[in-house]
Amino acid sequence: MSLTPAQLRARAESASGALPALLLAAERLAQQVAPGAHGLRRAGPGEDFWQYRPASSGDSARSIDWRRSARSDAQFVRDREAQTAQTAAIWVSGGRGMDFTGAEGRETKLDRARLLAVALAMLLLRGGEKVGLLGEPARTGRLQAERLAESLLAAAPMAQDDAAPPAAALRPQSRVVLISDFLALPDWLPAFLARAAGSGVTGVIIQLLDPDEESFPYEGAAVFRSAGGGLRHESRDAGGLRAAYLDRLAERRAFLAAEAMRAGWQFGHASTAEPPSDRLGWLWRVLGG
Template identity: 45%
Template sequence: MPALLAKADALARTMMMGGHGRRHSGNGSEFWQYRPAQAGDPARAIDWRRSGQSDGFFVREQEWQAAQSVHFCCDQSASMQFSSLKDQTTKMDRAALLTLALSILLMNGGERVSLDGLGTPPRNGAQQLRRIAQALCEPKKDEFGAFDAADYLPKSRAVLMSDFLGPIVSIERAVGTAADRGIHGVLFQILDPVEEAFPFQGRTVFSSIGGGVSHETLRAGDLKSRYLDRLAERKDALYNFARQAGWQYDCHHTDKPAQVAMVWLFQALDGGAS
């Protein structure tokens, strides 16, 4: 856990928090903008100094600073523990790093964060961060990840990180449930580069990490086109789930820098990625 926390903190420091999720007017202490006074505005809302510089009346608006709640689902199933090379990070390690680094960024900005499986609502603070880090260091024995957004707070944010190679019904149901509750979020798929390239030839035994799925073939190369078609279909389905729900979707490979994924995720949470 200390190593994960250190890596996540270093990754979070590479980005500036900025004004995530708060760039509109509301209750707060930071100046947002001046706007022309409208019928119904109380006299105490008028900024008389600014109004004295023109022929009209102006209201000084503050930036909205209500904390948001962000739910993280970080897949820690056996499927996510795969890496094609010994010195390459696993899908689960990359997902855990990104989840924790984003949690640090969001908490530093005053947001509340939760992780599926913790059994606690979204919270801020060092204790919540330690709970998340500890949970991220405990892999699951399930073959594939399962997803359930039933306990997510309405109007909150959600980040689902997984390879999304398991039953697709669970993914579709979770996104649909979240969208019905006004939750905006991200489907972030993480794959090993081998899972994208399928470089296998000749006799090959394919076996899942959990041992629940196994297939042997003498001509692995003959499976490549069908495999790539199935993978493309899964990606299209994830993209469509996200689009229909007003969410964002992206696919990240573990041989790429974590910083690239962080930038995309941060912008996606703020509604700026595509």
């Protein structure tokens, strides 16, 4: 979808205006889930002091901190902290369907996905990891969260309802988080996960839905249209479709869970009605935070 210079300028101004609010909300969320988080706190090669520990039979005389040992009857080793940065990539679907909300005042799926992505990035960056959007450079440092948020806000909306992540952007031994509603059949997923598994890439799949998409509360005559306009269905008894819809939703989740398990990934589903801390906390735990 091509944009005029005026449209590009308007989008840039809109993204710039929304950036402080997104960063502030993500920072508050990250603090709520894991205040003071430091994901790489373990002994290993590095320059920063971590802890003193009693010397063991495998420690050489050179590794003993004699100054600290002189203050007691035991010998102590000065451990340093591991500084090997892991790489994490986050993908948020840009499909038109992600801009849906079922109620006025309720955030869209895209808004919630952006919040989770930036808050998770902040937590990972605090642990010294390299983080980026899938297909963009992964970096360390505090400014990377701002760069990631800017990219999410400035992304052009897609014409179609669903989107697929760039499999060519996968990097060996990295971790990937995919966030989408997955309402359109993700026929790209098996090949994507197979390529990931072949490169030692692990990750998490999140299906993020609006509460109306989870419960299908509609009754009476209704017209259903896809966000991209490609699909349309008119019904005189929307309530009569509920059971079939919920069955299809359960089948989709079973498919996503099975594909994730086959590749050694994690699968979870979330709703924009739940506190964002619930899903972020789960993500932090399964990623080893």
